[in-house]
Amino acid sequence: MAKLNVKAFGLACGIVWGAAMLLLGLFNMFNNWGSGIEKAMATLYIGYKPTILGSTIGGLWGFADAGIGGTLVAWLYNRLQR
Numbered sequence: 434m435a436k437l438n439v440k441a442f443g444l445a446c447g448i449v450w451g452a453a454m455l456l457l458g459l460f461n462m463f464n465n466w467g468s469g470i471e472k473a474m475a476t477l478y479i480g481y482k483p484t485i486l487g488s489t490i491g492g493l494w495g496f497a498d499a500g501i502g503g504t505l506v507a508w509l510y511n512r513l514q515r
Contacts, residue, residue, distance in 0.1 A: 434514060437507040446503025451496030454481070458488025 454474065460466040461483035468483070474491065475481045478498075481491035 436511050436514065439504055439507040439511065442507035443500045443502075443504030446506075447496040447498075447500025450499030451492045454478070454495030455488050455492030458483050458491050459485070462488065 457467050457471055457474070458481065461468050461471045462485070471481070471483055478491050478494035481487055481494060
């Protein structure tokens with residue numbers, strides 16, 4: 434089986450989750466879509482609110498959170514694959 438590129442996997446996870454958090458905040462701001470999920474994520478990500486600034490902060494938190502998590506998952510996968 435092929436090994437995962439740890440940095441690329443972590444970066445991909447960070448980009449996808451960061452974009453999801455940004456879009457969730459913006460969708461919630463404009464049409465109140467996903468307000469329950471946004472409120473739950475706001476308990477984890479300090480400053481995350483359904484505003485443009487809050488959505489950007491949530492996107493940055495999501496990028497960092499999933500980037501670190503994805504890096505750890507890829508690293509662990511490669512270690513266990515041996």
